[in-house]
Amino acid sequence: MSRDVNSGPAQPTEPGPALSVYDAIRMRRDVRAEFTGELVDEDRLGRILRAGHDAPSVGNTQPWDFVVVQDRNTLATFAEHVAGCRRDFADSLPPERRETFDPIKIEGIEESGTGIVVTYDPSRGGANILGRHTVDDTGVFSAVLAIQNIWLSAVAEDIGVGWVSFYDEAFLTDLVRIPAPVRPIAWLCVGPVSRFQETPDLVRFGWRDGRPLSEAVHRETF
Ligand SMILES: Cc1cc2nc3c(=O)[nH]c(=O)nc-3n(C[C@H](O)[C@H](O)[C@H](O)COP(=O)(O)O)c2cc1C
Numbered sequence: 001m002s003r004d005v006n007s008g009p010a011q012p013t014e015p016g017p018a019l020s021v022y023d024a025i026r027m028r029r030d031v032r033a034e035f036t037g038e039l040v041d042e043d044r045l046g047r048i049l050r051a052g053h054d055a056p057s058v059g060n061t062q063p064w065d066f067v068v069v070q071d072r073n074t075l076a077t078f079a080e081h082v083a084g085c086r087r088d089f090a091d092s093l094p095p096e097r098r099e100t101f102d103p104i105k106i107e108g109i110e111e112s113g114t115g116i117v118v119t120y121d122p123s124r125g126g127a128n129i130l131g132r133h134t135v136d137d138t139g140v141f142s143a144v145l146a147i148q149n150i151w152l153s154a155v156a157e158d159i160g161v162g163w164v165s166f167y168d169e170a171f172l173t174d175l176v177r178i179p180a181p182v183r184p185i186a187w188l189c190v191g192p193v194s195r196f197q198e199t200p201d202l203v204r205f206g207w208r209d210g211r212p213l214s215e216a217v218h219r220e221t222f
Pocket of ligand 1: 028029030031032105106107163164165166199200201202
């Protein structure tokens with residue numbers, strides 16, 4: 001069966017490296033300190049963005065956009081803003097939590113060299129979105145699925161991703177000139193890494209442990 005390449009799922013520019021989806025899920029980490037400082041190459045970046053764009057979406061609205069930011073001044077401006085938000089959070093903590101939080105790095109904005117701002121457009125697809133008439137959040141859920149595709153495909157490309165949410169939405173909207181009613185959903189730091197940590201940073205630094213699967217799985221009722 002022939003398929004219109006402009007409307008169907010995209011073909012990758014070339015096959016990416018072989019890694020099972022389970023391997024990618026297991027290896028994926030939120031990367032902050034392990035960026036090497038090199039820039040992600042365009043082929044890899046293209047395949048990672050392609051993977052994001054191939055995500056499922058409510059009513060097939062594809063409500064995301066991806067703003068790729070590599071300008072050093074923009075990265076520095078955003079990093080400074082995020083540092084202020086980090087300070088505000090630290091100041092809000094009781095003393096013993098603050099002590100635990102202080103050594104935890106929460107971003108690699110400048111070291112990664114590339115930011116991908118993932119946005120959500122609630123107006124994409126018009127008024128009658130198949131599947132969003134009952135649960136409006138399904139629009140944002142769709143944009144987040146694009147992020148997860150980016151995160152996992154980056155692992156397959158040996159590229160690290162770190163999600164930064166320590167920002168004021170209005171600030172980021174203004175910084176990368178996002179038009180209303182589009183919202184920024186995430187700033188992703190993207191770049192080559194020296195390694196992927198085996199244990200999540202928040203566990204390693206004693207901020208919060210994971211919970212066992214058996215606690216998360218319920219049968220028949222919650
Ligand atoms: C919605 C969302 C927002 C996040 N925001 C931040 C952030 O601002 N800074 C940060 O260091 N990590 C952030 N993270 C990463 C989480 O801390 C991380 O996923 C979690 O601790 C588990 O670690 P892992 O991703 O390495 O498995 C965010 C993750 C999600 C899903």
